[in-house]
Amino acid sequence: MVSxxxxxxxxxxxxxxxxxxxxxxxxxxxxxxxQHFRRNEVIFAEGDLARTIYRVxxxxxxxxxxxxxxxxxxxxxxxxxxxxxxxxxxQHALTAEAVAEVILxxxxxxxxxxxxxDHATVQAAVLAHMADNLAAARHHQFVxxxxxxxxxxxxxxxxxxxxxxxxxxxxxxxMGRQDIADHLGLTIESVSRAIGAxxxxxxISAAGPHRLILNGSDHRDPIAA
Amino acid sequence: MVSxxxxxxxxxxxxxxxxxxxxxxxxxxxxxxxQHFRRNEVIFAEGDLARTIYRVxxxxxxxxxxxxxxxxxxxxxxxxxxxxxxxxxxQHALTAEAVAEVILxxxxxxxxxxxxxDHATVQAAVLAHMADNLAAARHHQFVxxxxxxxxxxxxxxxxxxxxxxxxxxxxxxxMGRQDIADHLGLTIESVSRAIGAxxxxxxISAAGPHRLILNGSDHRDPIAA
DNA sequence: CGTAGGATTGACTAGGTTCAATGCATGTGG
DNA sequence: CCACATGCATTGAACCTAGTCAATCCTACG
Numbered sequence: 305m306v307s308x309x310x311x312x313x314x315x316x317x318x319x320x321x322x323x324x325x326x327x328x329x330x331x332x333x334x335x336x337x338x339q340h341f342r343r344n345e346v347i348f349a350e351g352d353l354a355r356t357i358y359r360v361x362x363x364x365x366x367x368x369x370x371x372x373x374x375x376x377x378x379x380x381x382x383x384x385x386x387x388x389x390x391x392x393x394x395q396h397a398l399t400a401e402a403v404a405e406v407i408l409x410x411x412x413x414x415x416x417x418x419x420x421x422d423h424a425t426v427q428a429a430v431l432a433h434m435a436d437n438l439a440a441a442r443h444h445q446f447v448x449x450x451x452x453x454x455x456x457x458x459x460x461x462x463x464x465x466x467x468x469x470x471x472x473x474x475x476x477x478x479m480g481r482q483d484i485a486d487h488l489g490l491t492i493e494s495v496s497r498a499i500g501a502x503x504x505x506x507x508i509s510a511a512g513p514h515r516l517i518l519n520g521s522d523h524r525d526p527i528a529a
Numbered sequence: 530m531v532s533x534x535x536x537x538x539x540x541x542x543x544x545x546x547x548x549x550x551x552x553x554x555x556x557x558x559x560x561x562x563x564q565h566f567r568r569n570e571v572i573f574a575e576g577d578l579a580r581t582i583y584r585v586x587x588x589x590x591x592x593x594x595x596x597x598x599x600x601x602x603x604x605x606x607x608x609x610x611x612x613x614x615x616x617x618x619x620q621h622a623l624t625a626e627a628v629a630e631v632i633l634x635x636x637x638x639x640x641x642x643x644x645x646x647d648h649a650t651v652q653a654a655v656l657a658h659m660a661d662n663l664a665a666a667r668h669h670q671f672v673x674x675x676x677x678x679x680x681x682x683x684x685x686x687x688x689x690x691x692x693x694x695x696x697x698x699x700x701x702x703x704m705g706r707q708d709i710a711d712h713l714g715l716t717i718e719s720v721s722r723a724i725g726a727x728x729x730x731x732x733i734s735a736a737g738p739h740r741l742i743l744n745g746s747d748h749r750d751p752i753a754a
Numbered sequence: 755c756g757t758a759g760g761a762t763t764g765a766c767t768a769g770g771t772t773c774a775a776t777g778c779a780t781g782t783g784g
Numbered sequence: 785c786c787a788c789a790t791g792c793a794t795t796g797a798a799c800c801t802a803g804t805c806a807a808t809c810c811t812a813c814g
Binding site: 755756757758763765766767768769770776778783784 | 788789790793796797804809
């Protein structure tokens with residue numbers, strides 16, 4: 305995911321930028337295949353054997369869990385340039401689905417695992433990747449446990465906007481309202497109303513349901529606030 | 530200097546046998562110190578430099594985050610035998626506090642890091658440890674986003690009871706109601722009412738506020754349910 | 755056009771929070 | 785040994801946010 309920690313570890317070990325996870329995968333490009341998935345198509349399911357590591361070339365992926373009672377929780381969205389399936393030891397703990405049309409690069413896990421076993425710098429990259437995932441998961445824990453509907457939606461928009469680098473004011477929402485709801489622990493109606501409220505407050509503006517603009521430099525971290 | 534020493538230790542102790550994190554820490558026991566903290570004492574704070582890895586010898590630790598508005602979120606509790614501070618690259622992302630009197634074993638991080646860098650089996654252990662943490666964090670995401678007050682409390686009790694091994698019916702709650710509330714995203718009153726409701730339903734019984742008994746084999750996984 | 759799927763809005767309800775009071779231990783000083 | 789204070793936990797009542805159920809509105813696409 306966003307590789308803040310990866311950078312830090314990389315520097316502390318005197319590595320170059322190529323030794324983050326992307327660089328590692330790059331070095332496996334001769335083993336890579338390109339895969340294409342349609343909207344809502346399952347990439348792998350919870351419990352499947354983990355044979356492949358993926359990197360998003362285009363589109364958006366959701367990592368989710370379905371309950372027998374029909375409830376669904378989306379643990380994470382993967383955007384362009386982000387990788388998933390790296391941490392799994394044997395089986396996938398979550399289901400991966402294409403939010404919309406998705407193109408992925410697929411790397412065979414055995415080859416990757418061998419690279420990990422043989423190179424300390426690769427191991428550091430994997431550790432950093434997992435540390436990033438853990439930090440993201442714990443941030444989301446905080447959002448879910450301590451924020452109301454409007455705050456959750458705003459946190460989500462800000463995180464989307466700031467993924468992978470510096471703040472951007474214009475946010476594209478590749479996923480539908482139901483996906484957002486299942487990620488934030490809300491209903492689709494509450495998400496809609498929260499977005500509406502943020503619009504009337506002037507915190508955001510809309511250029512269609514899937515394109516929002518964050519107004520003001522008010523994107524302060526709700527944790528610090 | 531540190532590097533050579535750590536490597537020598539690794540070899541001399543036959544690290545291949547010590548595949549989990551506990552075994553790894555065990556091999557560092559000559560560098561370990563014992564630390565003692567009182568109830569509510571801060572072990573390290575968010576933002577502190579990560580110099581030490583801890584293992585709980587006795588008592589319970591909470592990993593939490595305090596906001597400027599006075600809200601608090603407890604990401605995780607650490608019980609006897611569990612380790613924390615392993616994942617941190619440079620700074621601690623969370624604050625660690627003693628829930629009650631706590632005794633910890635402290636391992637200097639530089640020595641540990643050196644061991645990690647030099648031994649593939651140690652790296653595998655650290656990766657497994659982080660994968661466990663990530664799985665726990667994502668499970669908690671699910672609890673927070675998809676369950677109501679009673680379900681959250683029940684999930685919490687079941688997880689406490691089944692930590693580290695097989696199901697136990699009698700659960701000790703080392704933490705107070707406020708800690709549980711801040712972990713589950715509820716208020717102290719809702720936790721109290723949920724426990725009361727579970728008692729009248731017969732799902733649990735109480736032998737004092739800090740000792741509960743889980744009745745029935747009804748500890749079904751709410752995810753599968 | 756007309757249809758279909760998603761998004762929005764409205765009215766009502768329910769579950770959790772808030773505020774406030776009471777209960778129940780433990781500990782301390784007279 | 786009792787009286788009181790202190791810190792949690794529990795209980796009660798009013799309120800409010802988000803959920804539920806249902807209708808309507810878009811907008812993209814045959």
